Amino acid sequence: MKVLLLGSGGREHALAWKLAQSxxxxxxxxxxxxxGIARYARCLEGIPLTDHDAIVTVCGAEDIDLVVVGPEAPLVDGIADRLTAEGIPVFGPKQVAAQLEGSKLFTKELCKAHNIPTAAFGRFAEPAGARAFIEAQGAPIVLKADGLMAGKGVIVAMTLDEALAAVDEVFAMGVPGTEILIEEFLEGEEVSFFCLVDGETVLPFGSAQDHKRAFDGDQGPNTGGMGAYSPAPVFTPEIERRTLAEIVKPTARALADAEAEFRGVLFAGLMITSAGPKLIEYNVRFGDPECQVLLRRLDGDLLALLEATANGRLAGHDVTFRDDAALAIVMATRGYPGDYGKGSVIAGLDEADAVEGVTVFHAGTRLIGDRLTAHGGRVLNITALGTDVREARARAYEAVSLIDWPEGFCRTDIAWRALKL
Structure with a gap:
């Protein structure tokens, strides 16, 4: 099969690494x-992911059998619709189903209509109504901008004054004229749960726990993710059973009944509360860096699973993971998620890759001549396998210590929940 992978981050490097084994x-x-992806793929530069016509032209010129969409923006923009209309199989949902990530309001209303457990919420088109709701509900409370926000459109306000002061900021984050969402604060432990969905069949694809805050101790601003590990200890077989029965399968049925069937990977961000799992949000692509740890543990042929999902033939397939734990540490450019520089030189990756169980995925790098440079906020994903989370963590941090990049930083407490650090 000839496969076209869309994207340029650490998630896509992990997908390329695993697809290349098929x-x-x-x-x-x-x-x-x-x-990093260039080790496994022929990279096609100069075509923006927003140019759907050019992507279709590439598929025709190269006789592409399957397109795998890594990031969410092209899906929300309708790339799967365009490819499907041309008869090109695509792993990733069409635009209407991609609203699960593209519009938090869409997802909350779907949950409300189908009794899917989630946080209580209100939606507001102007600040006065939002502030009145906050004063009535009290704090802590969660404010969210609608639309694609790259993991940064959420403010968790722990006090009433903080919440009221955040209203204008959240309105400014979103597209002018759109509503914002204000939610009940859920207490518990967060988990990322993934399922392959081909419209009808739902196939569990593992759990992970992410670290969103920039700094140790879950301090600092939200980011796109500073580390992850898999499996998530809190995600027990009983919690998985309930999540499938109460959240994921009802969602897939609701979309199919609305003639908006979902084909791709459905990523449920969950809070495991005292009352059981509740949906925080959906994403319509593999998480980043969750994808990296999931694929390090995956046994078997990823391409076969993605092809079956795209073509509605997932029934009868199984997903098998190694018993090992996997852990990823994100190295980012100093200043991220705020302003940061570009072009700093990175060395020592060969030494890091040589550590037992370690694979380094590129997330935001660029070659300038023969020098590898940082060209993004999140730049490297140092992943490791181990017999348990503790061993995987030790290997990953050993590899980090071998990377020569003074302009980079990482959290030093990845997996603190699992290890009670």
Whole structure:
């Protein structure tokens, strides 16, 4: 099979790494790719992911059998609709189903209509109504901008004054004229749960726990993710059973009944409360860096699973994971998630990759001549396997210590929940 992978981050590097292991793969193309992905794929630069016509042209010129969409923005923008209309199989949902991530309001209303457990909420088009709701509900409380916010459109306000002061900020985050969401604060432990969905069949694809805050101790601003580990100890078989029965399967049925069937990976961000799992949000793609730890643990042929999902033939397939734990540490450019510089030189990756159980995925790198440079906020994903989370963590941090990049930083407490650090 000839496969085109869309995207350029650490998630896409992990997908390329795993797809390249498939005996079904003949050629892998990546658009645009990155220096790490280039080890496995022919990278096609110069075509923006917003240029759907150009992507269709590439598929025709290269006889592409399957397109795998890494990031969420092209899906929300309708790339799956365009490819499907041309008869090109695509792993990723069409635009209407991609609203699960593209619009928090869409997802909350779907939950309300189908009794899917989630936080109580209100939606507001102007600040006065939002402040009145906050004063009535009290704090802590959660404020969210609608739309794609790259993990940064959420403010968890722990006091009433903080919540009231955040209203204007959250309105400013979103597209002018759109509503904002104000939610009940849920207490518990967060988990990321993934399922492959082909419209009808729902196939569990593992759990992970992410670290959203920039600094140790879950301090600082929200980011796109500073580390992850899999499996999530809190996500027990009983919690998984309830999540499938009460949240994921009802969602898939609701979309199918509305002639908006979902085909791709459905990522449920959950809070495990004293009353059981509740949905925080949906994403319509593999998480980042959750994808990296899931794929380090995956046994078997990823390409076969993605092809079956895209073509509505997932029934009868199984997903098998190694018993090992996997952990990822994100190295970011100093200043992230605020302003940061570009072009700093990174060395020592070969030494880091040589540590037992370690694979380094590129997330925001660029080759300038023969020098690897940082060209993003989140730049490297140092992943490791181990017999348990503690061993995986030790290997990953050993690899971090071998990377020569003074302009980079990482959290030093990844997996603190699992290890009670």
């Amino acid at each position: 005996p079904r793969l003949t050629t892998l193309f990546a658009l645009p790719g990155n220096p």
